[in-house]
Amino acid sequence: MLARHADPIVAIATAPGRGAVGIVRVSGKGIAPLVQALCGRDLRPREAHYLPFRDADGQAIDQGLALYFPAPHSYTGEDVLELQAHGGPVVLQLLLARCLEAAAAARADGGGAVLTGLRVAEPGEFTERAFLNDKIDLAQAEAIADLIDASTAAAARSASRSLTGAFSHEIHALRDALIHLRMLVEATLDFPEEDIDFLQQADAQGQLDRLQQTLARVRQRAQQGALLREGIKVVIAGQPNAGKSSLLNALAGAELAIVTPIAGTTRDKVQQTIQIEGVPLHVIDTAGLRESEDEVERIGIARAWDEIAGADAVLFLHDLSRADTADYAASDAAIAADMAGRLPAAVPVIDVWNKIDCVDEATAARLQGVGRAVRLSARTGAGLEDLRRMLLEVAGWQAAPEGVYIARARHVQALQAVAAHLDEAHMQLQARAPALDILAEELRLAQNALGAITGEFTSDDLLGVIFSSFCIGK
Known part of the structure; x- marks a missing residue:
């Protein structure tokens, strides 16, 4: 985790422009001094409180709803304060400035060390923290952006299914089956006297065949989901x-x-x-x-x-x-x-x-x-x-079943890589004298490709690309 992920962050979480309601969101560790400064009182967790949001002189900036979500039971997994005010751009900017001012004042008084470094959030940083704190996986994080950007009702429904974990559940099921097969192969490598007979008795070929069949169904739905998105x-x-x-x-x-x-x-x-x-x-x-x-x-x-x-x-x-x-x-x-x-x-x-x-x-x-x-x-x-x-x-569209989930081009490419590695593994198992070390390596690479979808094996560069496409405040 990078050092910047330890900073408390604040942002306007609603779209620019005028509206009935606008939201300012704060996330970080130990934001209780900020709650006191803006609301003038402690807030009961996960309850809406109607009260004035006050400036440094005690004057009301606006009246609205304040909600406090202590960690880990929040969107980001950190302490979260959400201020729901009237949706005018000036009001929201005043509230944003007040949050930064109150954090600076708390530090100056020596009682707000936990608020050191409160800053405006970068695009997608709230959702990035939810991912880093294991509230959601990477596929679900991407589904949030896809739900916001959905251009059709079908795309929105599919993104919602991905957000609830339908796509991730399929990937995890594939991973679990792949891990079990890897375990058999690795055991054979550790005990070479068992050799290929052990794999035959454990029905390794049957397990691989079933894995490939399941993967084919997941790939087909992912391709349909990518078409819905793109x-x-x-x-x-x-x-x-x-x-x-x-x-x-x-x-x-x-x-x-x-x-x-x-x-x-x-x-x-x-x-x-x-x-x-x-x-x-x-x-x-x-x-x-x-x-x-x-x-x-x-x-x-x-x-x-x-x-x-x-x-x-x-x-x-x-x-x-x-x-x-x-x-x-x-x-x-x-x-x-x-x-x-x-x-x-x-x-x-x-x-x-x-x-x-x-x-x-x-x-x-x-x-x-x-x-x-x-x-x-x-x-x-x-x-x-x-x-x-x-x-x-x-x-390439087929009649869309309700089970289609949203997917991205990178998901389709990752699943293609999994299929290629499993094809190589299949060839090794079919060989007269299988090279078990190559078989094990192909299964490991297939698992890594699956893990890239949900974020188990993901570079920081890829995370930067994904979350930079989000709006600020999400």
Whole structure:
């Protein structure tokens, strides 16, 4: 634990701006002098007290609720004082300043040595202390931030499940099974005369198989949870006037992008996050792709290609009303060839054939190409549901059971590492003459990868990255 973790900390714990209620939170060891200075009395633990919060001259800064949570029964595991006042920014700043002033006065009087170093908290420091004091594990700490940042109802419910420990429970169950298997292998190493017969009698292979099967289920749910948290980046691309802006507006259900019959109306990207079955999709409308002498339009087209290169999926929009003209078809073919050269093979491209309301069914069927494709009308909305289903399909989303928990990319990567180490362990057990020391090492590395998820094996650098993304006061 770093030296700064011993300092008492204080912060405004509510979002900036005006509101009915605002909260100032203090956490640290021995904050009783601060309670007396601000509230003028001792507070019964875990009971709300309505009273004035006083300045150094005894004048009331505000009237509100004060709650005191003695360690270890608090959010951080330390003594915590929470002041709930009116939510004006000036009032809250006055209370924050008063906390720092009272701590300094207590030190000057010689009775507040325990308050030495009271300072404003860094982002995420309250939750970091909860983690360091074993109130929550790292996966639960991340779930707090994910719950706050959730962009869909499904993501919020999944984050709540992770916060209550659903994801951590699965990881701990995997760890316990892995430890038991490691124990068998280590015992065989300690008593080599038993050799492989001991592992066979203990059904080490069966234990490893069951462990891999359980891991596969956890990985599948974690991937779904990561998709709920992160969503995917979808870029709409195509020639000018193919209906890209109309498609963005139709998907979003709002007039976000300007739509005109003039080619080149969209000069820069327009972005909107939508949700389909709770999965966030970050949809980006880009400038029409063509040769242009207009400098502003050329910049927009260059940015469009940048967005396409970084997409998780691309909607390549085609105008059915012009698709049978030679020039238009040639330009579409050139764009398709350029996309193939710029995009990784794993990035799906959906051919969206727009304006089915402008051609007959036979013409639309004749012009539509092969591969992953959908026909629709951005103007009437026909075919939009087919596109939404296809977007979920390319994202890898499956019908979300209630058991899905929120997860992050680092969790998915850690579980991939566990799977790789268990695969190596499986190969060793299947070998005619297993190298038991290598088997033991692979199981140890798998356990370490699991521990990185919950914070049992975590570097200080990673903790800094994780908690710096929190708001101050949480």
